[in-house]
Amino acid sequence: MNSTLEAQETTFIEPFSVDYDLVEGAMKNPTNHLVRRASDMRGHYRDAAALQQLIDTGNPVHYEVYERPVPEQYGHLMFCISDLRPGTVGEECFMTKGHYHTRLNTGEIYLALRGRGYMMMKTNDGKCRYEEFAPGRMVYVPPYWGHRSINTGSEPLISFCVYPGDAGHNYGDIEREGFPRRVFLRNGKIHVE
Ligand code: PAN
Ligand code: ZN
Numbered sequence: 001m002n003s004t005l006e007a008q009e010t011t012f013i014e015p016f017s018v019d020y021d022l023v024e025g026a027m028k029n030p031t032n033h034l035v036r037r038a039s040d041m042r043g044h045y046r047d048a049a050a051l052q053q054l055i056d057t058g059n060p061v062h063y064e065v066y067e068r069p070v071p072e073q074y075g076h077l078m079f080c081i082s083d084l085r086p087g088t089v090g091e092e093c094f095m096t097k098g099h100y101h102t103r104l105n106t107g108e109i110y111l112a113l114r115g116r117g118y119m120m121m122k123t124n125d126g127k128c129r130y131e132e133f134a135p136g137r138m139v140y141v142p143p144y145w146g147h148r149s150i151n152t153g154s155e156p157l158i159s160f161c162v163y164p165g166d167a168g169h170n171y172g173d174i175e176r177e178g179f180p181r182r183v184f185l186r187n188g189k190i191h192v193e
Helices: 048-056 172-177
Strands: 002-005 008-011 032-037 061-067 077-084 108-114 117-122 128-133 138-141 146-151 157-164 183-186 189-192
Touching: 077 146, 117 138, 146 157, 146 172
Parallel strands: none
Antiparallel strands: 002 008, 032 061, 061 077, 077 157, 108 138, 108 157, 117 128, 117 146, 183 189
16 A cells, blocks of 8 residues: 655555664664775865774774665655764764755754764755754754764764655765864864864
């Protein structure tokens, strides 16, 4: 049984449940498990030489994302749990690549479960804002805002997110534009510059 609303297809599926390990930030039986290492982050940090050194000395994991995908359609809700490791590239805090949603007018909810950090957000006309991540805090990423998570703490930053099934991910524009602000750890203090 499929229903059509605003001429967009929404596939009927059976209800299901998912179990999480909220301390490890893992989904027990993920269908998709994405692992991004230092070598996947080329072009994103200011200090390319420091990133190369990290790649050459073990190429550590930056973050992992666990998903149980649903149809990528209007009406469905995609969700995932992610584990962004602590660390720096030079002095810049570990972060996700960041993206716009392909359908720009789709938002996202992030619930912080463990660790400390920021959600850095930007629009394609140059606005930039950030919100702090801390356990028990929800960050709302409104439609039109590109977003990137940044770990400013010493333990993994674990978050759970939910977004429209038909949102899609646009990495290319963020790679070209970058974010106007970066987050650094210097002498034990966090600086947003
Ligand atoms: C999240 C992100 C996840 C990884 O599920 O995809 O945190 O970040 P990157 O996609 O930037 O590598 C999300 O925002 N989905 O829309
Ligand atoms: Zn997103």
